[in-house]
Amino acid sequence: MSDEYLLPQELARYVRRHHFAPEELRNACQMAGKGLGHADACEARFRSAAEMIVLWRGLDLPAWIAPYALRDARIGYLNGYEEALLCGGLSEMRVQEAAKARWGDGWRRKLQAARQRQELGGVENR
Numbered sequence: 001m002s003d004e005y006l007l008p009q010e011l012a013r014y015v016r017r018h019h020f021a022p023e024e025l026r027n028a029c030q031m032a033g034k035g036l037g038h039a040d041a042c043e044a045r046f047r048s049a050a051e052m053i054v055l056w057r058g059l060d061l062p063a064w065i066a067p068y069a070l071r072d073a074r075i076g077y078l079n080g081y082e083e084a085l086l087c088g089g090l091s092e093m094r095v096q097e098a099a100k101a102r103w104g105d106g107w108r109r110k111l112q113a114a115r116q117r118q119e120l121g122g123v124e125n126r
Contacts, residue, residue: 086118
C-alpha cells in the first residue's frame with residue numbers, strides 16, 4: 001500500500017503537486033477536475049464520465065479510494081465547466097458552443113437554469 005497517490009497526467013496539470021497523501025487526494029481530485037472542466041469549456045469540449053474514467057487507466061488506486069477519487073474529479077469537472085460558462089470570461093458564442101457540448105438539444109433551458117441558480121447564489125445540482 002502506498003503512502004502517496006498520483007493523479008492522471010491530464011488532471012495533474014491543474015494542481016501544484018502530483019503526489020498526494022490519502023487524506024489530500026479527494027480535495028486534489030476535485031481541484032484538478034475543476035481546472036480540467038474549465039479548460040474543456042473554453043474549448044467547447046465536454047468529457048463523459050466514461051472518458052474521465054479512462055484518464056485513470058494504469059494508475060493503481062486501492063478499491064476503497066478509487067470510487068471517491070473518480071467521483072471528486074467528476075464533481076470538480078462539472079463545477080469547473082459550469083463556472084466557465086457562467087463567469088463571463090467566454091464570448092457568448094463560445095458559451096453557446098460549450099453549453100451545446102454539455103447539454104445537447106436542451107442546452108438553452110439548462111443554461112438558463114444554471115444562470116438562475118447562480119443569481120440565487122447556489123450553483124449546486126448541476
